[in-house]
Amino acid sequence: MPEFTLERVIRAAPAEVFAASIDPALHVESMARYGETMVDGPEGGVFTEGSTVTWRARHFGITFRLTSMVFSIDPPYRFSDRQIRGPFGAFHHDHVFLEHPDGTLMRDTITFHSPFGPLGALVDRLFMREYLRRLIEERNRVMAVSVEGRRA
Template identity: 55%
Template sequence: MPSFTLERRIPAPPEDVFDVSLDVGLHLTSQRSHGERVASGRTSGRLAEGEQITWSARHFGLRFRMTSLVFDVERPRRFRDRQVRGPFASFLHTHEFEGLDGGTLMRDTIDFRSPFGPIGRMVDVSVMRRHLIRVITERNDAISEHFA
Protein backbone atom coordinates (compact mmCIF):
# COMPACT_ATOMS: atom_id res chain seq x y z
CA MET A 1 0.00 0.00 0.00
CA PRO A 2 1.45 3.43 -0.89
CA SER A 3 2.17 5.78 1.97
CA PHE A 4 4.03 8.95 2.88
CA THR A 5 4.81 10.98 5.99
CA LEU A 6 5.03 14.77 6.29
CA GLU A 7 6.41 16.59 9.32
CA ARG A 8 5.97 20.22 10.30
CA ARG A 9 7.17 22.22 13.30
CA ILE A 10 4.41 24.43 14.70
CA PRO A 11 5.19 27.19 17.26
CA ALA A 12 2.38 26.20 19.65
CA PRO A 13 1.77 23.58 22.38
CA PRO A 14 0.65 20.09 21.27
CA GLU A 15 -2.80 20.55 22.88
CA ASP A 16 -3.49 23.61 20.73
CA VAL A 17 -2.18 22.07 17.51
CA PHE A 18 -4.17 18.88 18.20
CA ASP A 19 -7.39 20.84 18.72
CA VAL A 20 -6.94 22.96 15.58
CA SER A 21 -6.22 19.81 13.56
CA LEU A 22 -9.72 18.52 14.39
CA ASP A 23 -11.43 21.85 13.60
CA VAL A 24 -13.87 21.63 10.68
CA GLY A 25 -13.60 25.35 9.87
CA LEU A 26 -9.83 25.24 9.60
CA HIS A 27 -10.04 22.18 7.35
CA LEU A 28 -12.50 23.94 5.05
CA THR A 29 -10.29 27.03 4.91
CA SER A 30 -7.24 24.90 4.09
CA GLN A 31 -9.04 23.18 1.22
CA ARG A 32 -10.70 26.26 -0.29
CA SER A 33 -8.78 25.79 -3.56
CA HIS A 34 -10.61 22.46 -3.99
CA GLY A 35 -14.05 23.92 -3.24
CA GLU A 36 -14.33 21.68 -0.19
CA ARG A 37 -17.55 21.71 1.81
CA VAL A 38 -19.31 19.50 4.33
CA ALA A 39 -21.91 17.29 2.64
CA SER A 40 -23.04 15.73 5.95
CA GLY A 41 -21.97 15.80 9.56
CA ARG A 42 -20.64 18.54 11.80
CA THR A 43 -20.26 21.85 9.93
CA SER A 44 -18.25 23.71 12.58
CA GLY A 45 -16.27 23.07 15.73
CA ARG A 46 -14.02 20.18 16.64
CA LEU A 47 -14.57 16.59 15.51
CA ALA A 48 -14.58 13.95 18.26
CA GLU A 49 -13.98 10.22 18.65
CA GLY A 50 -16.47 8.20 16.60
CA GLU A 51 -17.77 11.10 14.50
CA GLN A 52 -18.25 10.74 10.78
CA ILE A 53 -18.11 13.60 8.33
CA THR A 54 -18.64 13.61 4.58
CA TRP A 55 -16.46 16.03 2.65
CA SER A 56 -17.26 17.09 -0.90
CA ALA A 57 -14.40 18.55 -2.95
CA ARG A 58 -13.19 18.99 -6.50
CA HIS A 59 -10.01 17.13 -7.50
CA PHE A 60 -8.80 16.57 -11.07
CA GLY A 61 -11.81 18.58 -12.28
CA LEU A 62 -14.31 16.13 -10.73
CA ARG A 63 -16.37 16.42 -7.55
CA PHE A 64 -15.73 13.62 -5.05
CA ARG A 65 -17.34 12.74 -1.72
CA MET A 66 -15.44 11.02 1.05
CA THR A 67 -16.90 10.00 4.40
CA SER A 68 -14.30 9.82 7.15
CA LEU A 69 -14.48 8.32 10.63
CA VAL A 70 -12.43 9.92 13.42
CA PHE A 71 -11.04 7.30 15.83
CA ASP A 72 -8.13 6.40 18.10
CA VAL A 73 -8.26 9.86 19.68
CA GLU A 74 -5.58 10.31 22.36
CA ARG A 75 -5.46 14.06 23.08
CA PRO A 76 -2.90 15.62 22.61
CA ARG A 77 -0.77 12.79 21.21
CA ARG A 78 -2.62 11.50 18.16
CA PHE A 79 -5.80 10.69 16.31
CA ARG A 80 -6.67 8.90 13.11
CA ASP A 81 -9.27 9.19 10.41
CA ARG A 82 -10.13 6.68 7.75
CA GLN A 83 -12.39 6.60 4.76
CA VAL A 84 -15.55 4.59 5.35
CA ARG A 85 -17.07 5.58 1.99
CA GLY A 86 -15.48 7.30 -0.96
CA PRO A 87 -13.16 7.19 -3.93
CA PHE A 88 -10.27 5.19 -2.46
CA ALA A 89 -10.03 1.44 -2.03
CA SER A 90 -8.36 2.32 1.27
CA PHE A 91 -7.40 5.60 3.01
CA LEU A 92 -5.97 6.04 6.53
CA HIS A 93 -4.57 9.31 7.94
CA THR A 94 -2.62 9.17 11.22
CA HIS A 95 -2.07 12.56 12.91
CA GLU A 96 0.67 12.68 15.58
CA PHE A 97 1.79 15.55 17.80
CA GLU A 98 5.07 15.57 19.70
CA GLY A 99 6.04 18.35 22.11
CA LEU A 100 9.30 20.14 21.31
CA ASP A 101 11.06 23.10 22.87
CA GLY A 102 8.84 26.02 21.94
CA GLY A 103 6.30 24.06 19.98
CA THR A 104 5.07 20.86 18.38
CA LEU A 105 6.30 18.45 15.76
CA MET A 106 3.17 17.58 13.78
CA ARG A 107 3.42 14.36 11.77
CA ASP A 108 0.92 13.19 9.15
CA THR A 109 1.16 9.65 7.80
CA ILE A 110 -1.12 8.76 4.91
CA ASP A 111 -1.68 5.15 3.81
CA PHE A 112 -3.83 4.92 0.69
CA ARG A 113 -4.76 2.72 -2.23
CA SER A 114 -6.74 3.67 -5.31
CA PRO A 115 -9.35 1.27 -6.70
CA PHE A 116 -9.07 -0.73 -9.93
CA GLY A 117 -6.16 -3.05 -9.11
CA PRO A 118 -3.12 -2.67 -11.41
CA ILE A 119 -4.50 0.52 -13.00
CA GLY A 120 -5.02 2.03 -9.54
CA ARG A 121 -1.45 1.10 -8.56
CA MET A 122 -0.15 2.96 -11.62
CA VAL A 123 -2.29 6.00 -10.72
CA ASP A 124 -0.99 5.89 -7.13
CA VAL A 125 2.65 5.94 -8.28
CA SER A 126 2.29 8.40 -11.15
CA VAL A 127 -0.28 10.91 -9.85
CA MET A 128 -2.06 10.27 -6.57
CA ARG A 129 0.89 10.34 -4.17
CA ARG A 130 2.02 13.77 -5.42
CA HIS A 131 -1.54 15.09 -5.35
CA LEU A 132 -2.16 13.92 -1.78
CA ILE A 133 1.17 15.41 -0.62
CA ARG A 134 0.01 18.74 -2.07
CA VAL A 135 -3.40 18.50 -0.36
CA ILE A 136 -1.90 17.67 3.07
CA THR A 137 0.74 20.40 2.65
CA GLU A 138 -2.04 22.95 1.99
CA ARG A 139 -3.76 21.80 5.19
CA ASN A 140 -0.54 22.01 7.17
CA ASP A 141 0.17 25.50 5.77
CA ALA A 142 -3.22 26.64 7.14
CA ILE A 143 -2.44 25.15 10.57
CA SER A 144 0.95 26.92 10.59
CA GLU A 145 -0.66 30.22 9.55
CA HIS A 146 -3.22 29.85 12.34
CA PHE A 147 -0.39 30.04 14.88
CA ALA A 148 1.72 32.69 13.10
Template identity: 50%
Template sequence: MAVYFECVTQASVSRAELFEKSLSIDAHTGSMADSQEKAVAGVTSGTIGLGEQVTWRAKHFGIPFRMTSRISELDAPRTFTDQQVRGPFKSFHHVHEFHESAHGTLMVDKIRFSAPFGPLGWLAERLVLGWYLPKLIRIRNDYLVKAQG
Protein backbone atom coordinates in the same frame (compact mmCIF):
# COMPACT_ATOMS: atom_id res chain seq x y z
CA MET B 1 -0.30 -2.67 -2.42
CA ALA B 2 -0.84 0.52 -0.41
CA VAL B 3 1.16 3.73 -0.68
CA TYR B 4 2.61 5.18 2.53
CA PHE B 5 4.03 8.63 3.19
CA GLU B 6 4.74 10.95 6.10
CA CYS B 7 4.64 14.73 6.36
CA VAL B 8 6.48 16.40 9.25
CA THR B 9 5.55 19.97 10.20
CA GLN B 10 7.13 22.19 12.84
CA ALA B 11 4.81 24.71 14.52
CA SER B 12 5.46 27.37 17.13
CA VAL B 13 2.07 26.81 18.81
CA SER B 14 1.42 24.44 21.70
CA ARG B 15 0.66 20.80 21.12
CA ALA B 16 -2.85 21.18 22.57
CA GLU B 17 -3.63 24.16 20.30
CA LEU B 18 -2.40 22.44 17.13
CA PHE B 19 -4.21 19.24 18.08
CA GLU B 20 -7.47 21.17 18.48
CA LYS B 21 -6.98 23.03 15.16
CA SER B 22 -6.37 19.71 13.42
CA LEU B 23 -9.80 18.45 14.54
CA SER B 24 -11.52 21.62 13.33
CA ILE B 25 -13.86 21.13 10.39
CA ASP B 26 -13.76 24.89 9.75
CA ALA B 27 -9.94 24.99 9.62
CA HIS B 28 -9.91 22.04 7.22
CA THR B 29 -12.46 23.77 4.98
CA GLY B 30 -10.36 26.95 5.01
CA SER B 31 -7.20 25.05 4.12
CA MET B 32 -8.86 23.31 1.16
CA ALA B 33 -10.52 26.37 -0.39
CA ASP B 34 -8.77 25.74 -3.73
CA SER B 35 -10.54 22.39 -4.11
CA GLN B 36 -13.86 23.85 -2.90
CA GLU B 37 -13.89 21.25 -0.13
CA LYS B 38 -17.01 21.46 2.01
CA ALA B 39 -18.42 19.37 4.86
CA VAL B 40 -21.88 18.26 3.70
CA ALA B 41 -22.93 15.57 6.22
CA GLY B 42 -22.12 14.38 9.72
CA VAL B 43 -20.11 16.95 11.68
CA THR B 44 -20.12 19.98 9.35
CA SER B 45 -18.60 22.66 11.60
CA GLY B 46 -16.72 23.01 14.86
CA THR B 47 -14.60 20.18 16.23
CA ILE B 48 -15.01 16.54 15.27
CA GLY B 49 -14.60 13.91 17.98
CA LEU B 50 -14.03 10.21 18.55
CA GLY B 51 -16.45 8.01 16.61
CA GLU B 52 -17.88 10.95 14.66
CA GLN B 53 -18.00 11.17 10.87
CA VAL B 54 -17.81 13.91 8.28
CA THR B 55 -18.64 13.71 4.60
CA TRP B 56 -16.59 16.01 2.40
CA ARG B 57 -17.49 17.18 -1.08
CA ALA B 58 -14.57 18.49 -3.14
CA LYS B 59 -13.35 18.95 -6.66
CA HIS B 60 -9.91 17.61 -7.62
CA PHE B 61 -8.63 17.66 -11.22
CA GLY B 62 -12.02 19.11 -12.15
CA ILE B 63 -13.78 15.94 -10.92
CA PRO B 64 -16.28 16.06 -8.04
CA PHE B 65 -15.58 13.66 -5.14
CA ARG B 66 -17.34 12.71 -1.92
CA MET B 67 -15.51 11.08 0.97
CA THR B 68 -16.79 10.11 4.41
CA SER B 69 -14.20 9.81 7.18
CA ARG B 70 -14.56 8.69 10.78
CA ILE B 71 -12.34 9.50 13.76
CA SER B 72 -11.45 5.95 14.81
CA GLU B 73 -8.87 6.75 17.52
CA LEU B 74 -8.27 9.81 19.67
CA ASP B 75 -5.79 10.37 22.51
CA ALA B 76 -5.71 14.13 23.17
CA PRO B 77 -3.39 15.93 22.67
CA ARG B 78 -1.06 13.21 21.36
CA THR B 79 -2.73 11.50 18.40
CA PHE B 80 -5.87 10.82 16.44
CA THR B 81 -6.69 8.70 13.42
CA ASP B 82 -9.20 9.25 10.66
CA GLN B 83 -10.20 6.57 8.18
CA GLN B 84 -12.29 6.60 5.03
CA VAL B 85 -15.67 4.94 5.55
CA ARG B 86 -16.92 5.64 2.00
CA GLY B 87 -15.24 7.37 -0.88
CA PRO B 88 -12.87 7.29 -3.81
CA PHE B 89 -10.10 5.21 -2.23
CA LYS B 90 -9.95 1.46 -1.77
CA SER B 91 -8.54 2.39 1.65
CA PHE B 92 -7.39 5.60 3.35
CA HIS B 93 -5.88 5.68 6.87
CA HIS B 94 -4.41 8.89 8.36
CA VAL B 95 -2.63 8.98 11.74
CA HIS B 96 -1.98 12.47 13.15
CA GLU B 97 0.75 12.66 15.83
CA PHE B 98 1.71 15.69 17.93
CA HIS B 99 5.04 15.83 19.75
CA GLU B 100 6.32 18.61 21.99
CA SER B 101 9.55 20.09 20.68
CA ALA B 102 12.00 22.80 21.67
CA HIS B 103 10.25 25.15 19.23
CA GLY B 104 6.62 24.26 20.00
CA THR B 105 5.09 21.21 18.33
CA LEU B 106 6.20 18.67 15.79
CA MET B 107 3.19 17.40 13.86
CA VAL B 108 3.62 14.10 12.00
CA ASP B 109 1.04 12.89 9.48
CA LYS B 110 1.31 9.19 8.60
CA ILE B 111 -0.87 8.28 5.64
CA ARG B 112 -1.50 4.93 4.00
CA PHE B 113 -3.86 4.69 1.05
CA SER B 114 -4.68 2.55 -1.92
CA ALA B 115 -6.65 3.33 -5.04
CA PRO B 116 -9.35 1.08 -6.48
CA PHE B 117 -9.33 -0.37 -10.02
CA GLY B 118 -6.44 -2.84 -9.80
CA PRO B 119 -3.60 -2.05 -12.23
CA LEU B 120 -5.17 1.30 -13.23
CA GLY B 121 -5.35 2.27 -9.55
CA TRP B 122 -1.73 1.23 -9.08
CA LEU B 123 -0.76 3.57 -11.96
CA ALA B 124 -2.85 6.40 -10.49
CA GLU B 125 -1.13 5.93 -7.11
CA ARG B 126 2.33 6.20 -8.65
CA LEU B 127 1.73 8.82 -11.34
CA VAL B 128 -0.69 11.21 -9.61
CA LEU B 129 -1.78 10.44 -6.06
CA GLY B 130 1.76 9.83 -4.77
CA TRP B 131 2.67 13.51 -5.27
CA TYR B 132 -0.80 15.09 -5.08
CA LEU B 133 -1.84 13.84 -1.63
CA PRO B 134 1.39 14.91 0.15
CA LYS B 135 0.95 18.33 -1.49
CA LEU B 136 -2.60 18.60 -0.05
CA ILE B 137 -1.36 17.63 3.41
CA ARG B 138 1.41 20.25 3.25
CA ILE B 139 -1.13 22.93 2.19
CA ARG B 140 -3.42 21.92 5.07
CA ASN B 141 -0.58 21.92 7.60
CA ASP B 142 0.71 25.30 6.40
CA TYR B 143 -2.77 26.72 6.92
CA LEU B 144 -3.05 25.20 10.44
CA VAL B 145 0.35 26.58 11.46
CA LYS B 146 -0.42 30.07 10.14
CA ALA B 147 -4.10 30.29 11.23
CA GLN B 148 -4.68 32.40 14.31
CA GLY B 149 -7.25 31.64 16.98
Protein backbone atom coordinates in the same frame (compact mmCIF):
# COMPACT_ATOMS: atom_id res chain seq x y z
CA MET C 1 -0.24 0.25 -0.13
CA PRO C 2 1.41 3.59 -0.83
CA GLU C 3 2.33 5.59 2.26
CA PHE C 4 4.06 8.86 3.05
CA THR C 5 4.80 10.90 6.16
CA LEU C 6 5.00 14.67 6.47
CA GLU C 7 6.39 16.59 9.42
CA ARG C 8 6.04 20.25 10.29
CA VAL C 9 7.06 22.21 13.37
CA ILE C 10 4.40 24.66 14.53
CA ARG C 11 5.23 27.36 17.08
CA ALA C 12 2.46 26.47 19.53
CA ALA C 13 1.76 23.95 22.27
CA PRO C 14 0.60 20.45 21.27
CA ALA C 15 -2.87 21.09 22.73
CA GLU C 16 -3.32 24.13 20.44
CA VAL C 17 -2.12 22.28 17.35
CA PHE C 18 -4.26 19.24 18.19
CA ALA C 19 -7.35 21.43 18.64
CA ALA C 20 -6.75 23.17 15.31
CA SER C 21 -6.15 19.89 13.51
CA ILE C 22 -9.42 18.42 14.73
CA ASP C 23 -11.45 21.58 13.90
CA PRO C 24 -13.74 20.95 10.88
CA ALA C 25 -14.02 24.68 10.08
CA LEU C 26 -10.25 25.06 9.82
CA HIS C 27 -10.12 21.96 7.60
CA VAL C 28 -12.63 23.58 5.22
CA GLU C 29 -10.58 26.80 5.24
CA SER C 30 -7.39 24.86 4.44
CA MET C 31 -9.04 23.14 1.46
CA ALA C 32 -10.77 26.25 0.02
CA ARG C 33 -8.72 26.01 -3.17
CA TYR C 34 -10.48 22.72 -3.93
CA GLY C 35 -13.93 24.06 -3.13
CA GLU C 36 -14.17 21.57 -0.30
CA THR C 37 -17.30 21.78 1.79
CA MET C 38 -18.62 19.78 4.67
CA VAL C 39 -21.84 18.14 3.44
CA ASP C 40 -22.57 16.29 6.67
CA GLY C 41 -20.57 17.14 9.76
CA PRO C 42 -20.10 15.94 13.30
CA GLU C 43 -22.68 16.75 15.93
CA GLY C 44 -21.80 19.90 17.80
CA GLY C 45 -19.36 20.92 15.05
CA VAL C 46 -16.40 19.18 16.71
CA PHE C 47 -14.81 15.83 15.95
CA THR C 48 -15.11 13.28 18.74
CA GLU C 49 -14.41 9.55 18.93
CA GLY C 50 -16.43 7.85 16.17
CA SER C 51 -17.54 11.09 14.48
CA THR C 52 -18.23 10.86 10.79
CA VAL C 53 -18.04 13.64 8.25
CA THR C 54 -18.79 13.82 4.55
CA TRP C 55 -16.70 16.18 2.46
CA ARG C 56 -17.38 17.30 -1.10
CA ALA C 57 -14.47 18.64 -3.16
CA ARG C 58 -13.34 19.02 -6.73
CA HIS C 59 -10.12 17.27 -7.79
CA PHE C 60 -8.95 16.63 -11.36
CA GLY C 61 -12.08 18.47 -12.59
CA ILE C 62 -14.35 15.88 -10.93
CA THR C 63 -16.54 16.41 -7.86
CA PHE C 64 -15.98 13.74 -5.21
CA ARG C 65 -17.62 12.89 -1.92
CA LEU C 66 -15.63 11.25 0.82
CA THR C 67 -17.02 10.11 4.16
CA SER C 68 -14.52 9.53 6.92
CA MET C 69 -14.62 8.45 10.54
CA VAL C 70 -12.44 9.87 13.30
CA PHE C 71 -11.08 7.39 15.85
CA SER C 72 -8.26 6.70 18.33
CA ILE C 73 -8.50 10.22 19.74
CA ASP C 74 -5.88 10.79 22.46
CA PRO C 75 -5.72 14.55 23.14
CA PRO C 76 -3.36 16.29 22.64
CA TYR C 77 -1.13 13.57 21.20
CA ARG C 78 -2.90 11.85 18.34
CA PHE C 79 -5.99 10.87 16.39
CA SER C 80 -6.72 9.00 13.18
CA ASP C 81 -9.30 9.13 10.45
CA ARG C 82 -10.16 6.75 7.66
CA GLN C 83 -12.41 6.74 4.64
CA ILE C 84 -15.57 4.69 5.10
CA ARG C 85 -17.09 5.71 1.73
CA GLY C 86 -15.49 7.48 -1.16
CA PRO C 87 -13.19 7.44 -4.14
CA PHE C 88 -10.25 5.54 -2.64
CA GLY C 89 -9.87 1.81 -2.30
CA ALA C 90 -8.56 2.73 1.17
CA PHE C 91 -7.47 5.95 2.88
CA HIS C 92 -6.06 6.18 6.43
CA HIS C 93 -4.56 9.30 8.05
CA ASP C 94 -2.67 9.23 11.38
CA HIS C 95 -2.13 12.61 13.07
CA VAL C 96 0.56 12.77 15.78
CA PHE C 97 1.58 15.82 17.86
CA LEU C 98 4.92 15.69 19.69
CA GLU C 99 6.54 18.25 21.96
CA HIS C 100 9.40 20.05 20.23
CA PRO C 101 11.81 22.76 21.47
CA ASP C 102 10.12 25.22 19.07
CA GLY C 103 6.54 24.13 19.85
CA THR C 104 4.97 21.03 18.33
CA LEU C 105 6.19 18.55 15.76
CA MET C 106 3.10 17.60 13.79
CA ARG C 107 3.46 14.30 11.95
CA ASP C 108 0.95 13.12 9.33
CA THR C 109 1.17 9.59 7.97
CA ILE C 110 -1.10 8.81 5.04
CA THR C 111 -1.71 5.27 3.79
CA PHE C 112 -3.94 4.88 0.75
CA HIS C 113 -4.61 3.09 -2.47
CA SER C 114 -6.76 3.87 -5.46
CA PRO C 115 -9.41 1.44 -6.67
CA PHE C 116 -9.25 -0.61 -9.87
CA GLY C 117 -6.39 -2.98 -9.05
CA PRO C 118 -3.31 -2.67 -11.27
CA LEU C 119 -4.65 0.47 -12.99
CA GLY C 120 -5.16 2.14 -9.59
CA ALA C 121 -1.68 1.09 -8.49
CA LEU C 122 -0.27 2.76 -11.61
CA VAL C 123 -2.24 5.95 -10.90
CA ASP C 124 -0.88 5.94 -7.33
CA ARG C 125 2.71 5.59 -8.54
CA LEU C 126 2.45 8.10 -11.37
CA PHE C 127 0.74 10.99 -9.59
CA MET C 128 -1.69 10.30 -6.73
CA ARG C 129 0.96 9.98 -4.02
CA GLU C 130 2.53 13.33 -4.98
CA TYR C 131 -0.86 15.00 -5.39
CA LEU C 132 -1.94 13.92 -1.90
CA ARG C 133 1.41 14.94 -0.43
CA ARG C 134 1.01 18.48 -1.82
CA LEU C 135 -2.62 18.63 -0.64
CA ILE C 136 -1.68 17.67 2.95
CA GLU C 137 1.29 20.08 2.89
CA GLU C 138 -1.07 22.89 1.88
CA ARG C 139 -3.52 21.94 4.64
CA ASN C 140 -0.69 21.94 7.17
CA ARG C 141 0.63 25.31 5.98
CA VAL C 142 -2.79 26.95 6.40
CA MET C 143 -3.18 25.36 9.82
CA ALA C 144 0.27 26.53 10.95
CA VAL C 145 -0.43 30.09 9.82
CA SER C 146 -3.76 30.04 11.64
CA VAL C 147 -2.39 28.60 14.90
CA GLU C 148 0.76 30.74 14.94
CA GLY C 149 -1.30 33.84 14.04
CA ARG C 150 -3.47 33.34 17.14
CA ARG C 151 -0.33 33.62 19.23
CA ALA C 152 0.90 36.90 17.67
